[in-house]
Amino acid sequence: MLSDEEDLIKRIQEGDTEAFREIVERYHKRVYSITYGFFQDREKALDAVQEVFIKTFRSIGGFRFGSSFYTWLYRITINVCIDLQRRSKSAPFTLFSEIQDEEGAIVPERFKNKDSPDPQDDLLKRELRAVTNKAILSLSHEHRAVIILREIEGLSYKEIARAMNCSEGTVMSRLHYARERLREMLKKYLKESEAL
């Protein structure tokens, strides 16, 4: 008896694009959260999501149900992110000084939090987003991928190892390094975020 997802995959392998639409609908938010985590930029994240699903469609014929579909999809996602990042020459982060300049109002749209009624809170949240953004982007591809899969997607070490094609020991050491570096960069803000 095939599961619903296996049935969908079989149909895609037979060329059913409607079945693929259902897969995209089911997974696009999870893929987006990884690509956004990786690029910290909406446009780039969206481009990457499209690329991920096009690649998935192209290679789904070779999927043999040996591993779970989402681990396989995450592997494609991480590879696409790394590939796109290598192709793009400049890192897309906003400088902290940019969001501090209130008079000049150089605040990118993505940092504006419309839900927050308190301007002080709003400013602090924008600041926290910008510094977190910058800190994540300062990590190497591999460290960034590990921290996103663990902290945002909540994958176990075993799942991360499968998605990244490395050992659990490598996952642990990359995660430890990434956390140490982020905690160092964000130590000033770790307490402030608790207050919000």
Place this chain on the structure above:
Amino acid sequence: MKDQYSDIKKLLERYYDNELSEKEKIEVEGHLTTCTECKEELKSIEGLSVLIREYGTMEPEEETFEKVWHGVREGIVKTVGARLALPYTLLLTAVFVVLLMLAWLFYPYKTEELPEAKTGLVVVEAVESSPKGVMVFNANGGSVAVIWLFEIEDGEEEAI
């Protein structure tokens, strides 16, 4: 005490990630009741996690799915188009190669006949020297020898 602190500190991340065995988990939890430093360390790991989840992510906009699907569908059409076109491309290439081979085999070549073929003369020796050059031919299978003396003027040959 110091050793236990550093041993437990190494386990804190895995404890937070729920990656410890039951035995290790009990050990860490027992230690946390007495060690303020480890409690602070764990709080810091947790704080970072919250910061990343709150500020390092972004919910996709409402219309994201339609945008994504639009781009993906275009990519799929190209992929499918290329897959469908592949056998035809291969077939056309094969036909072209076969035609090329047939043309090579059956093309009626007209090569310029060599002097030997026209006259039956075979050059035995040729010496270019000033003022006259000499060329010796054999004809009729070697029974007749022809000696040709010629002058070379301004690059043109003139037989005597």
